[in-house]
Amino acid sequence: MHTPRAQQNTEGIDKVAIDGYAGELSQDHPGFNDPAYRARRAEIAQIAETYRPGDPIPHAPYSDAEHEVWRIVTRELAEKHERYATAETRKGKARLGLPDDHVPQLDEVNELLTPLTGFRYEPVPGLVGPRDFYGRLGDGVFMSTQYIRHASAPRYTPEPDVIHEVIGHGLKMASDEYARLYRAFGEATNRCADDDAVRFLSRVFWFTMEFGVHYEGDELRCYGAGLLSSFGEIENFRSVDIRPFDVRDMGTRSYDITRYQDVLFAADSYAHLEHEIEALVDGYDDDKYRRLIS
Numbered sequence: 564m565h566t567p568r569a570q571q572n573t574e575g576i577d578k579v580a581i582d583g584y585a586g587e588l589s590q591d592h593p594g595f596n597d598p599a600y601r602a603r604r605a606e607i608a609q610i611a612e613t614y615r616p617g618d619p620i621p622h623a624p625y626s627d628a629e630h631e632v633w634r635i636v637t638r639e640l641a642e643k644h645e646r647y648a649t650a651e652t653r654k655g656k657a658r659l660g661l662p663d664d665h666v667p668q669l670d671e672v673n674e675l676l677t678p679l680t681g682f683r684y685e686p687v688p689g690l691v692g693p694r695d696f697y698g699r700l701g702d703g704v705f706m707s708t709q710y711i712r713h714a715s716a717p718r719y720t721p722e723p724d725v726i727h728e729v730i731g732h733g734l735k736m737a738s739d740e741y742a743r744l745y746r747a748f749g750e751a752t753n754r755c756a757d758d759d760a761v762r763f764l765s766r767v768f769w770f771t772m773e774f775g776v777h778y779e780g781d782e783l784r785c786y787g788a789g790l791l792s793s794f795g796e797i798e799n800f801r802s803v804d805i806r807p808f809d810v811r812d813m814g815t816r817s818y819d820i821t822r823y824q825d826v827l828f829a830a831d832s833y834a835h836l837e838h839e840i841e842a843l844v845d846g847y848d849d850d851k852y853r854r855l856i857s
Contacts (some may be wrong), residue, residue, distance in 0.1 A: 602631075602711055607710045611688040620670040620686055623709040623725075634667040636726050637719050639794040647797050648734075649777065651833055655738035661729065666711060672729055680742035684728070693761055694752060697768065700748025705732060718795030731788030735772070740833070741786070744840050745772065750824040751847035760852035763814040767843065770813040770828050776800060777808075777830035789824070796823050805829050810837070810843050811855055 603626075610621045625633075642662070644653060659675050660666060669684040678685045685699075685705045691706050699706055707728040712720040720727055735741035748768050755761050774787040783801055790797045803823075806812070808830040818824065830836035 570585070571723055579610070587730070591714050596737065604710050611686040611709055614686050614786075615835040616685065620668070620673070620684075622668045622670075623666075625666045625711070628714060629711045630665045631718055632711055632714050633726065634664060636712075636792075636794060637663040637730070640730065640791070640797075643797050644734075644791065647785055647793040647800070648791060649786045650779060651738050652734055652784075652791065653788045655736070655741065656734040659733055659737035661733065666725060667729065669707060669729075671734060676733060676737055679737050680739055682736040682742055682745070684733075692711050693765055697749055697752040697765060698743050699749060701751075701753050703746065705736065705745075719793045727788060727792040730777065730791075732772075733793030734791060735786060735788065740771075740837065742792075747840065747844040748797040750842040755852070757852065760847075760849045763852050763856070764844075764847065766818070767810055767813045767814060769818060770816070771836070771840065774800075774824050774827055775830075775836070776805070776827050777833055777836050779832070783829060799823055800827060803827055810839060815856065823834065 568809065569658060600822065607623045610623055614621055616629065639839070644656060648656075658679055661675070667776060669686055673683045680705045684701060684705050686709050687706045689708075696706055704737070705728070708723055709725050712724045736745055748764060751764055752761055755764070772787060773789045776783055776785045776787065776790075780785070785791065785797060785800055790800055804826045804827050806826060808828050813828055820828075
């Protein structure tokens, strides 16, 4: 029913931004046997490789076919966001106003996003260490890939692409409420010296900002970027194992990034989500991590 995620990293901590790039794709990746797609991945990765913080963001030369993938996905997601996304997510989406007719360059997204919450995108060519990725969130920086998913599998991507980064995360970073949570995760990461403390935090991030759901009244809605950017998986989340929101369970639970998530943790409301995350990140450091798991 879905495309496996690349390289089957079940820990989800060592490969944050992208698994396999510059043509080095898993055999299960939909673009593995497509030389043209692999060449495009390598080209776009090389463009991002030239970027240094403070430089103008290099543009990815998207093709007509890549713009068409963006149009297909945004058209499908528009209806599904109305049906399934949280009210705060839809508010962020309206504020951000992403184009639906072309893949926006990251500096184009920044022109829309930065005046709203101060967040901005910076390009990366591939693998990003967890301390860099999460830590930069504390500075209001989201490190983003620029390639786009294979045209044969627009419903789902086996690793973060520009649709996941910009639509999935961007809609939330355009919300003052969610943007505070992103920054809080980053600030907490920067207080940790222990890799296990960062890993715990990253797993909570996974089950919230990547695959989070919460109730609005009696209706379960989603706010996680992995759901918001996949018009295949967003239709599936209400049928999986929905568990009560439990930070310790999330922070110690392994997950498989190669398939649709089969366990999600639901907060009772946005206020409940905010309270629990703020309680976690308030003063979070190595010592607090050890107390949480003891």
